[in-house]
Amino acid sequence: MCGIVGLVSADFPAGELPQIISNALSAIGHRGPDGSGYVVADDFVMGTVRLAILDQKAGIQPISDEEGRYWLCYNGEVYNYRELKAELEEKGHIFKTQCDTEVVLRAWIEWGEGCLSRFNGGYAFALYDRRTKRMVLARDRFGKRPLFYHVRGNALYFASEMKAFLAIPGFAFEQDPAQLGSIVAQWTPLPDQTGFKHVHSLPMGQFLSFLNGEIACHTYYQLTFDSSRQVTNEKDAVEQIRAELDKSVSLRLRSDVEVGVYLSGGIDSAIVAHLARQYNNHDLYTFSVTFEDSQFDESLEQNLVSQHIGTKHLAKHITYKDIVDAFPDAVYHAEIPAFRSAFVPMYLLSELTAENNIKVILSGEGADEAFLGYDLFKETILRSEWDDLSEDLRSERLSSFYPHLAHYAGGSNAAVAGLYQQFSKENMPGLFSHEIRFQNGRFSARLMMPDGAQDPFADIMGLTQSSGEFASMSAVQKAQWLEYKTLLSGYLLSTQGERMSLSHGVENRCPFLDLAVIDVAAATNLKFDNGFREKRLLREAFRADLPAEVVDKRKFPYRAPDTEAFIAEKPDYLDLVLSDSELSKLPFINKKFAGLLTKKLINTAPEKISTKEHQTFMFLLGIAMTNHFFVERSGRGASGKLGNLPPLQKVVDLRT
Numbered sequence: 273m274c275g276i277v278g279l280v281s282a283d284f285p286a287g288e289l290p291q292i293i294s295n296a297l298s299a300i301g302h303r304g305p306d307g308s309g310y311v312v313a314d315d316f317v318m319g320t321v322r323l324a325i326l327d328q329k330a331g332i333q334p335i336s337d338e339e340g341r342y343w344l345c346y347n348g349e350v351y352n353y354r355e356l357k358a359e360l361e362e363k364g365h366i367f368k369t370q371c372d373t374e375v376v377l378r379a380w381i382e383w384g385e386g387c388l389s390r391f392n393g394g395y396a397f398a399l400y401d402r403r404t405k406r407m408v409l410a411r412d413r414f415g416k417r418p419l420f421y422h423v424r425g426n427a428l429y430f431a432s433e434m435k436a437f438l439a440i441p442g443f444a445f446e447q448d449p450a451q452l453g454s455i456v457a458q459w460t461p462l463p464d465q466t467g468f469k470h471v472h473s474l475p476m477g478q479f480l481s482f483l484n485g486e487i488a489c490h491t492y493y494q495l496t497f498d499s500s501r502q503v504t505n506e507k508d509a510v511e512q513i514r515a516e517l518d519k520s521v522s523l524r525l526r527s528d529v530e531v532g533v534y535l536s537g538g539i540d541s542a543i544v545a546h547l548a549r550q551y552n553n554h555d556l557y558t559f560s561v562t563f564e565d566s567q568f569d570e571s572l573e574q575n576l577v578s579q580h581i582g583t584k585h586l587a588k589h590i591t592y593k594d595i596v597d598a599f600p601d602a603v604y605h606a607e608i609p610a611f612r613s614a615f616v617p618m619y620l621l622s623e624l625t626a627e628n629n630i631k632v633i634l635s636g637e638g639a640d641e642a643f644l645g646y647d648l649f650k651e652t653i654l655r656s657e658w659d660d661l662s663e664d665l666r667s668e669r670l671s672s673f674y675p676h677l678a679h680y681a682g683g684s685n686a687a688v689a690g691l692y693q694q695f696s697k698e699n700m701p702g703l704f705s706h707e708i709r710f711q712n713g714r715f716s717a718r719l720m721m722p723d724g725a726q727d728p729f730a731d732i733m734g735l736t737q738s739s740g741e742f743a744s745m746s747a748v749q750k751a752q753w754l755e756y757k758t759l760l761s762g763y764l765l766s767t768q769g770e771r772m773s774l775s776h777g778v779e780n781r782c783p784f785l786d787l788a789v790i791d792v793a794a795a796t797n798l799k800f801d802n803g804f805r806e807k808r809l810l811r812e813a814f815r816a817d818l819p820a821e822v823v824d825k826r827k828f829p830y831r832a833p834d835t836e837a838f839i840a841e842k843p844d845y846l847d848l849v850l851s852d853s854e855l856s857k858l859p860f861i862n863k864k865f866a867g868l869l870t871k872k873l874i875n876t877a878p879e880k881i882s883t884k885e886h887q888t889f890m891f892l893l894g895i896a897m898t899n900h901f902f903v904e905r906s907g908r909g910a911s912g913k914l915g916n917l918p919p920l921q922k923v924v925d926l927r928t
Contacts, residue, residue, distance in 0.1 A: 341402050
């Protein structure tokens with residue numbers, strides 16, 4: 273795991289290029305504290321900050337082929353690099369390192385863009401061909417590693433984090449009200465959105481080609497959920513699930529440094545920890561967050577799993593003050609407003625992980641999307657069947673869905689039944705599964721000044737319509753597709769995941785995001801049950817290996833205190849959303865609505881604040897803070913405070 277930056281065809285004086293690239297690398301130095309390097313030429317410059325995971329001595333970047341034709345800067349891991357290396361050696365390629373970076377370079381030379389479909393991993397890279405003067409940017413299938421780009425004139429700029437652009441002379445961030453409206457409404461950016469004008473995120477499963485000032489984007493992977501896998505019975509299903517997850521964890525343990533596991537208290541991370549434990553001859557470190565507020569705490573289950581499988585377990589205890597104190601730094605690293613504060617404890621957890629000299633961790637991200645773990649999926653099934661069910665069966669289903677909500681137990685569920693009746697038909701093209709969720713989004717969208725020309729859901733409807741596969745999917749598969757394309761990649765893997773872990777130089781790997789695991793899930797989901805018990809087959813596959821209290825535990829969403837923490841602690845930076853002068857710096861914000869909302873929340877008991885009010889406040893604070901850092905260049909975004917350049921290990925000057 274590393275960070276990359278670069279520029280092509282930029283019209284800067286040649287003598288300034290080394291300082292520009294050094295400043296940009298220093299801005300993302302936290303991603304790769306072990307070293308840095310760059311190559312500078314007349315027509316391109318690019319560099320890497322390195323987190324040394326494989327071949328720590330020889331794997332210094334950037335690298336090139338023997339002729340110096342191809343230059344590669346690379347971030348991430350291709351887990352099947354050993355198999356690909358063996359295949360390439362049979363074709364005559366000679367390797368100088370034991371690092372996957374060189375495998376990526378040789379694979380591109382051998383197979384061109386066809387190499388992308390062979391890679392099993394999370395990566396982003398930039399590769400420049402000096403002969404054709406073509407720059408290629410590529411990103412993994414599920415958007416695990418970020419890659420942003422900006423085009424100005426005939427020049428292309430790219431970086432693993434947008435804050436690197438602060439080092440580019442003449443560059444200015446400008447928030448995009450239309451994108452922010454979309455992000456607020458659906459809780460997360462779409463694959464190409466960043467919240468800023470003229471700054472793009474390369475979508476998952478795509479590569480970009482830049483030649484003679486022209487950009488062309490290409491898709492090399494599409495989510496389909498089509499599986500030719502033969503699964504004849506439930507026993508066969510659980511055996512295949514076990515086997516594929518075991519292989520996935522084994523691949524992701526490939527590392528020259530120690531690998532730990534994040535334990536949430538749920539079944540997914542427990543499975544990952546159990547499998548990782550089988551391959552470790554030494555103590556396996558596991559890490560968790562625990563909470564002062566008991567409604568968010570899962571320490572009981574975390575400790576149970578740790579003791580059961582035998583790990584060296586460390587926990588970061590989170591208070592309201594911790595969240596409030598770390599919030600600005602976490603937003604600076606996230607670079608985008610979020611609908612909740614749950615990413616902040618993950619920022620602090622990665623700090624604890626780094627302090628214990630663990631550079632790589634495994635986590636359970638992706639399990640809910642693959643094995644139908646969210647309520648959203650069973651709600652979609654029930655709503656799609658609603659009109660064909662009897663009143664008794666509707667009531668029975670609803671009561672089984674929400675046993676943790678006391679007012680459904682033995683009482684009337686008329687209110688929620690009415691909601692299901694209202695949303696039993698599709699009202700928003702392609703978005704049937706998410707229509708109830710988007711009701712909260714419509715409330716949050718009131719933060720933005722009314723713009724009759726802009727429907728905040730237009731972009732996401734356009735995304736579904738641009739997919740050749742989406743229309744033919746089942747209702748549940750459409751729900752999965754939307755989760756992969758929005759909340760998973762736009763928030764869970766990025767804001768809450770990669771961006772927080774790399775803020776402290778920790779690489780996050782996700783065994784449930786292996787293509788073979790997703791394939792076996794697609795082949796078994798709903799084949800042997802009705803889908804109303806989330807992740808049932810996954811639970812059965814590992815029932816004998818884990819405590820029953822965890823295997824049978826209902827889904828407990830990871831959350832953290834939101835508005836209540838800020839109201840209790842009253843940090844100085846609340847002025848960003850409380851004062852008229854600060855709000856006036858956000859002309860696209862509906863100041864009247866924002867003012868009424870914040871004043872109401874400050875005077876409301878936390879238990880009486882609704883979910884949509886929490887989310888709207890968090891978005892407002894995030895928008896104000898990202899504007900503060902990136903548009904105004906204040907605080908951590910101020911010029912000259914970019915960060916430290918990791919030890920410079922390699923400089924290649926190709927200028928004539």
